[in-house]
Amino acid sequence: MKTIKNIGLILCFIGFVIFTGSIFTGKNKVSQETFDTWTKQKVKSEFFIEKAQKEIVDTELSAFELSHRITEIAKASNKYHKSRKKIAWNKIIPLKWNKTSKDFIYPLARASATGWPQQNEGLFFWITFGLAILGGTIAFATDYKLLGKAGIKNNGIFQHSATNRGHLGILAFLFFVGFYVVLYFFPNYLVNPITAVNPLSKSLGGNESSQWFLYGFMYCAVMSVFAIRMFIKYRHNNYQILRTAVVLFFQIAFAFIIPEILVAFNQPWFDFKNAFPLNYSFFFDWNINNLLASGNMGIFMLVWGILLTLVIVPVMVYFYGKRWYCSWVCGCGGLAETLGDPYRQLSSKSLLSWKVERWVIHGVLGFAILMTALTLYTYFAEIESWRKIAFGISAYDIQSSYGFLIGSIFSGVIGTGFYPILGNRVWCRFGCPLAAYMGFVQRFKSRFRITTNGGQCISCGNCSTYCEQGIDVRAYAQKGENIVRSSCVGCGICSAVCPRGVLKLENGPEQGRINSTDILLGNDIDLMQYVNKK
Amino acid sequence: MDHIVIIGNGIAGVTAARHIRKKSNKKITIVSAENKYFFSRTALMYVYMGHLTFKHTQPYEDWFWKKNNIELKEGLVTDIDAKNKILNFANSSTLTFDKLIIASGSKPNKFGWPGQNLDGVMGMYHKQDLEKLEKYAPNSKECKRAVIVGGGLIGIELAEMLRSRNIPVTFLVREQSFWNGVLPDQESEMINKHIKEHHIDLRLGVNLKEIKSDKRGQVASIIIEETGEEIQCNVVGLTAGVTPNIDFIKESLIETGRGIKVNRFLETNIEDIYAIGDCAEQHQAIGQRRNIEAVWYTGRMMGETVAQTICDNKTEYKPGHWFNSAKFLDIEYQTYGWVFSERNKPKNEEHFQWKHPKEAKCITISYDKDSQQFLGINTFGIRMRHEVFDKWLSAKKSIEFVLEYLADANFDPEFYKLHEAAIMAKFNTEFDTNISLRKKSWTRIFSK
Numbered sequence: 001m002k003t004i005k006n007i008g009l010i011l012c013f014i015g016f017v018i019f020t021g022s023i024f025t026g027k028n029k030v031s032q033e034t035f036d037t038w039t040k041q042k043v044k045s046e047f048f049i050e051k052a053q054k055e056i057v058d059t060e061l062s063a064f065e066l067s068h069r070i071t072e073i074a075k076a077s078n079k080y081h082k083s084r085k086k087i088a089w090n091k092i093i094p095l096k097w098n099k100t101s102k103d104f105i106y107p108l109a110r111a112s113a114t115g116w117p118q119q120n121e122g123l124f125f126w127i128t129f130g131l132a133i134l135g136g137t138i139a140f141a142t143d144y145k146l147l148g149k150a151g152i153k154n155n156g157i158f159q160h161s162a163t164n165r166g167h168l169g170i171l172a173f174l175f176f177v178g179f180y181v182v183l184y185f186f187p188n189y190l191v192n193p194i195t196a197v198n199p200l201s202k203s204l205g206g207n208e209s210s211q212w213f214l215y216g217f218m219y220c221a222v223m224s225v226f227a228i229r230m231f232i233k234y235r236h237n238n239y240q241i242l243r244t245a246v247v248l249f250f251q252i253a254f255a256f257i258i259p260e261i262l263v264a265f266n267q268p269w270f271d272f273k274n275a276f277p278l279n280y281s282f283f284f285d286w287n288i289n290n291l292l293a294s295g296n297m298g299i300f301m302l303v304w305g306i307l308l309t310l311v312i313v314p315v316m317v318y319f320y321g322k323r324w325y326c327s328w329v330c331g332c333g334g335l336a337e338t339l340g341d342p343y344r345q346l347s348s349k350s351l352l353s354w355k356v357e358r359w360v361i362h363g364v365l366g367f368a369i370l371m372t373a374l375t376l377y378t379y380f381a382e383i384e385s386w387r388k389i390a391f392g393i394s395a396y397d398i399q400s401s402y403g404f405l406i407g408s409i410f411s412g413v414i415g416t417g418f419y420p421i422l423g424n425r426v427w428c429r430f431g432c433p434l435a436a437y438m439g440f441v442q443r444f445k446s447r448f449r450i451t452t453n454g455g456q457c458i459s460c461g462n463c464s465t466y467c468e469q470g471i472d473v474r475a476y477a478q479k480g481e482n483i484v485r486s487s488c489v490g491c492g493i494c495s496a497v498c499p500r501g502v503l504k505l506e507n508g509p510e511q512g513r514i515n516s517t518d519i520l521l522g523n524d525i526d527l528m529q530y531v532n533k534k
Numbered sequence: 535m536d537h538i539v540i541i542g543n544g545i546a547g548v549t550a551a552r553h554i555r556k557k558s559n560k561k562i563t564i565v566s567a568e569n570k571y572f573f574s575r576t577a578l579m580y581v582y583m584g585h586l587t588f589k590h591t592q593p594y595e596d597w598f599w600k601k602n603n604i605e606l607k608e609g610l611v612t613d614i615d616a617k618n619k620i621l622n623f624a625n626s627s628t629l630t631f632d633k634l635i636i637a638s639g640s641k642p643n644k645f646g647w648p649g650q651n652l653d654g655v656m657g658m659y660h661k662q663d664l665e666k667l668e669k670y671a672p673n674s675k676e677c678k679r680a681v682i683v684g685g686g687l688i689g690i691e692l693a694e695m696l697r698s699r700n701i702p703v704t705f706l707v708r709e710q711s712f713w714n715g716v717l718p719d720q721e722s723e724m725i726n727k728h729i730k731e732h733h734i735d736l737r738l739g740v741n742l743k744e745i746k747s748d749k750r751g752q753v754a755s756i757i758i759e760e761t762g763e764e765i766q767c768n769v770v771g772l773t774a775g776v777t778p779n780i781d782f783i784k785e786s787l788i789e790t791g792r793g794i795k796v797n798r799f800l801e802t803n804i805e806d807i808y809a810i811g812d813c814a815e816q817h818q819a820i821g822q823r824r825n826i827e828a829v830w831y832t833g834r835m836m837g838e839t840v841a842q843t844i845c846d847n848k849t850e851y852k853p854g855h856w857f858n859s860a861k862f863l864d865i866e867y868q869t870y871g872w873v874f875s876e877r878n879k880p881k882n883e884e885h886f887q888w889k890h891p892k893e894a895k896c897i898t899i900s901y902d903k904d905s906q907q908f909l910g911i912n913t914f915g916i917r918m919r920h921e922v923f924d925k926w927l928s929a930k931k932s933i934e935f936v937l938e939y940l941a942d943a944n945f946d947p948e949f950y951k952l953h954e955a956a957i958m959a960k961f962n963t964e965f966d967t968n969i970s971l972r973k974k975s976w977t978r979i980f981s982k
Binding site: 148149150151152154155156157158159160236237238239242350351451453454455456458459460461462464465474475478492495496497499500501504505506508509511512518519520521522523524525 | 545556574576577580583584585586587590591592593595698731732830831834835838839842849850851852853854855857859860861863864866868917918919920921924945946947948949950951976979980
């Protein structure tokens with residue numbers, strides 16, 4: 001069985017090596033036609049077009065050479081235009097590390113790729129994703145035998161370098177961070193992996209695949225493979241099985257397939273479960289305009305999005321706690337609970353990190369609300385979003401800095417990239433504005449709690465250690481107190497790992513939900529003062 | 535200002551310190567020779583198994599003690615000068631106190647087996663035992679086999695620990711079936727089976743004769759009393775129960791028996807000296823409890839109680855209904871009230887039992903055969919609510935009542951398959967009754 005597992009790991013590894021290697025082996029040849037289409041959309045400077053015509057058209061270049069040449073030509077072109085007496089600002093090509101590659105170079109790189117992967121899209125898919133998925137599935141499936149009888153199997157977690165910030169953990173960290181940086185800012189180097197999912201994209205939505213389609217597909221694939229791991233690891237625990245199955249379903253159906261089908265029917269790409277303010281661009285002018293222009297379906301989406309945030313989310317949190325969203329529906333949560341599950345024990349439980357957490361997550365919520373208020377103000381006051389309204393800042397400036405700082409860096413690069421260092425749920429714990437919003441409801445007006453079972457706690461610390469949100473569960477359990485915390489996402493692992501049956505996630509009457517006690521159940525010392533306190 | 539000194543920073547001593555601090559600003563010093571900071575002894579096994587790091591076993595962060603003005607002194611107390619209220623330490627330092635709480639805990643039993651002090655022989659109680667185990671049994675290469683002597687809760691935990699690193703384990707149990715002095719046969723047999731399924735070489739009804747050493751004074755093998763069989767091994771775990779850790783008190787004026795003798799106020803025979811936790815021995819047993827109770831939560835409760843007394847609210851130690859829990863490899867066990875094994879049960883106690891046809895789940899409910907009063911429940915593989923059973927025990931409910939409302943007591947995670955209906959059906963058949971199960975009710979669960 002161990003051999004089969006190793007075969008699985010090797011297959012998976014080969015898939016990954018080819019996937020990663022393909023980034024460095026791209027070939028591009030820009031045809032005249034591609035070049036003309038691209039320049040028509042992107043470039044006004046005839047200096048640039050002339051120079052680029054000579055240097056890149058019909059020349060075989062690697063993705064790196066192509067990108068490098070375009071950047072150099074753009075620099076030269078900008079220099080030329082700026083040296084003129086009257087500067088033609090519309091001919092200046094904006095050069096920013098986090099924008100140029102993505103917005104300017106990527107479309108050309110995508111359209112001009114001519115390497116082996118482009119000629120063998122199907123085969124390339126199978127030797128990258130196919131191998132990785134197959135290998136991962138085999139490797140995790142063998143756990144059914146290797147882990148032994150059903151039960152909590154956390155043996156060796158803190159002795160293994162992958163799950164204890166060792167070499168493998170650092171390697172995973174670098175890989176994740178690198179991937180997100182390339183995905184968000186340098187997709188021009190991801191053209192080959194994007195090509196691998198091209199046949200799938202065409203058959204789903206009918207379009208050529210983009211980096212976002214690649215990301216969506218990878219997200220679903222990674223979640224599916226790691227869901228197998230969850231199903232086996234927690235096969236004795238119906239809560240975990242059901243929760244994993246449901247969150248996987250929502251990811252694949254609502255975040256991946258349905259939006260693509262909508263696109264195929266000429267409707268806006270829309271993820272029905274992605275609630276504002278996690279979905280921070282929902283109230284941006286372009287989104288509202290797009291939805292308003294999309295007929296009845298668009299109007300429905302607009303109304304649904306508003307209802308989701310204002311009515312459905314708080315009502316559901318009242319009845320079930322925020323877990324209904326964070327652990328059962330949300331995509332970020334879904335990835336954290338599957339790919340991130342092996343890292344959950346790495347979250348910090350110190351009081352200091354709780355303090356930091358509250359400042360940061362509520363700060364992000366404040367940022368999101370301010371940005372949205374401003375956006376809506378400009379929208380209804382009919383001020384163009386790029387027009388400066390105060391301190392030389394426009395609504396667009398704020399939107400784009402939120403998108404960059406929070407949307408890309410925080411939720412992606414840090415939120416997922418740092419799984420192997422800070423534990424999964426970095427984003428959900430420290431950053432997600434929707435989690436902060438639901439946290440208020442959960443803390444102050446909800447039926448959800450984790451019940452502590454009388455005096456059974458032995459303070460072993462498994463619950464706190466395996467809490468991905470860094471809640472010191474034990475601090476409550478050993479006092480006989482129920483756990484009512486705004487950050488709890490209700491993953492249920494504390495209850496699962498408890499060796500003494502102390503914790504239970506449940507929805508019950510609000511009265512008696514918060515039950516601070518001085519003396520735990522079992523000690524019958526009769527103190528009037530304690531009775532009176534209750 | 536009184537200076538309260540506490541010997542021992544286990545759950546009993548630390549709970550006492552915390553509660554004294556809550557109620558007063560007395561000077562508090564906790565003395566420990568084991569580790570500066572409080573850690574959960576019950577979690578040591580998880581450190582070896584890699585579920586936790588040692589840091590995780592510490593319920594309070596290091597700054598907690600200073601912030602709460604609780605002094606921590608590392609050192610080994612060698613004797614107590616009760617008359618002059620002075621503690622003497624191994625490094626010849628001293629500490630004076632106004633009031634002393636002894637919470638020195640237990641130590642593993644050793645019954646004078648030949649070779650019991652060899653290298654590679656250890657208990658599984660102290661932090662130092664964990665370090666020893668890490669040294670002598672780091673993996674299955676260094677440790678080809680380990681033998682565990684004594685079939686109690688610590689024994690089975692040690693077996694689980696060693697198996698987590700694939701070290702072959704032979705488990706010597708004196709009884710004819712695992713823990714059957716405490717557990718009814720049905721449960722004891724289920725655990726026997728479970729132990730074997732975990733590839734542990736369980737030997738029932740055998741005793742240790744001697745431990746043999748190699749040339750370097752390390753464990754080489756053990757010999758079984760009954761069969762004379764010699765088993766090669768590198769590590770021997772002695773887990774045949776624990777005794778109060780009170781050798782350093784024997785010479786003092788404080789009265790001792792097996793433990794430190796205390797009255798219901800946890801006072802020793804010397805004024806201003808108290809004993810709590812594993813090391814305390816009640817003059818008279820409380821209810822059906824033992825005079826010495828080496829249980830996590832009783833240590834905590836004694837700490838809660840003695841703190842009241844020390845803070846001028848003299849309070850009797852009154853443990854409520856018996857309860858406990860443990861985990862046997864993958865099987866969780868909880869008990870509320872008293873369920874005795876067939877070997878030890880009183881005449882009036884009868885059992886109703888249910889066992890899952892396939893899975894490792896079962897329950898035993900004990901009741902008074904004359905009055906039908908519910909006396910207690912053992913549950914394996916099913917979690918139950920402490921609060922609900924505590925209430926039913928106080929109200930002296932009948933066994934029929936308990937079964938009728940059993941759904942209120944279930945504490946398994948959501949979406950678990952419930953077994954109350956099957957349990958009820960079996961009861962109805964056996965007792966020729968026609969009770970129907972009530973649906974779970976929050977109102978009842980929360981009613982006081």
